[in-house]
Amino acid sequence: MKANTRRGNRLAFDEVAAVYDQARPGIPDHLVTTIVDITGLAPSDPVLEVGAGTGQLTMPLRAAGVEVTAVEPGERLRALLSKRTAGDSGVTVLGGFFEDLPDLQAPAGTFAAVVSANAWQWLDPSVSYTKAADLLRPGGHLALIWNFPIVADTRLQHELNKRAFGDYPDAVRDPATHLPGLQAHAAEGRAELAASDRFETPWWQFTTDTLSLSPDAYYDLLLSYANAAVLDAAARTDMAHRVHTVLTDHGADTVPMLNHLYACIARRADR
Template sequence: MKANSRRDNKLAFNEVADVYDGARPGIPHRLVTFLVRIAGLAPGDQVLEVGAGSGQLTRPLRAAGLEVTALEPGDRLRALLARHTADAPGITVTGGFFEDCTAPDGSFAAVVSANAWQWIDPAVSYAKAAGLLRPGGHLALVWNFPIAADWALQRALNEALAGDYPDAVRDPDTHLPGIEARVGEGRAELAASGRFEEPWWQFSTDILTLTPDAYCDLLLSYTNAVVLDDAARADLFHRVRAALTAHGAGSVTMDNVLYAVIARKADQ
């Protein structure tokens, strides 16, 4: 996905670390297994995970047999990550921003990230990743984009939120085309760096079923809700619950669109 030009909120998730930990869906093991195969990774290979959060990608990477250095700048998220991976000797949890990573060049077989790469300045991200990769190493990036599977429900939610909370709107008519445009811009950004070969990429979809409370927690795990004050958050969630009740929705089934892109380091 194209880099976010508003990078001042990249630590906002740390303020709701417990909610983020419980609400954000993990990256499916089947997808990680597929990415490992595409990138030609082998058990014991060293990978650097950027913006590890509380371990949504970290744990399936380790389950695939990889040695993971998990980089997470948020202290609360990092504490949760360390707790979740305490019994996994192949994971090293560390703080700091990717821009400041001091590992020697060529240290990693892959640099990976889930839902975080857009927070890094592209003038830095691709060149630094290429430097940290061994020859033939890969950059592997994943994002997920959940939206209510019942489009009538999503439109009801949109109607309740659009006036005061437009960033919470997910338009079913433009959702996938909008994602495709954003990730296409991201691939163009990657190509413009000149540091990677033509990428492989794919979309897939998982299904999530959430209670109304879990759905509100998921909303809170995204920046547009994190940055609201307490009164605005309470109003947002009141409107969401009212829309769900009016729609007769005792749960929210969501299409969780997953986008993955992998690019091999270019020979220099």
């Protein structure tokens, strides 16, 4: 995805770490299997994960047998990740921002893959691709993943847009333009990758899974995104009330979601 120019919000998730941990969907096993197959990762291969959150990608990577060095700048998020992986010698959790990661913690030419789920857009593209390429060993890959849930019932989504998100426009999702907009944004991200001149032409794909959330889980998912996480307590309470009112009026005991997944994998251009 194209880099987010509002990088000041990149630590907002740490303010809602517990909600983030419960609400964010994990990366599906089928997508992790695809990544492992394309990159040729083997058990015990060293992988650097950028913006690991509380382990939504870390855990399925470990299940695939690779050794993960997980970088997470958020103190609360990192504490939850450390607790989740305690006793697992195959996971090393590091603090700080990827751009500032010292050579002592991540020597150049070390990793079979650099991976990131729902975080790479927060990095400075003038630094991120070059640093990733330098950290990769020959033949290594950069693997980037995002997921973008939207309410499957278009009528319900329009009602939420109108009645719940009028004062919270960053929560608005237009069913007609959601996926085409993501596809355009993804193409801009691939252009950023190409401009770095450090990677070969990437493999990429969009797939769609389904989720079924309770009303509370749906609101928590909304809150786990940066633009909602930065709201004050009164605004969060107001948005929650509006969301629950719309869902109640709609008779929605559950909220079916379409979860659009985008993956982009590029091999380091060895010179």
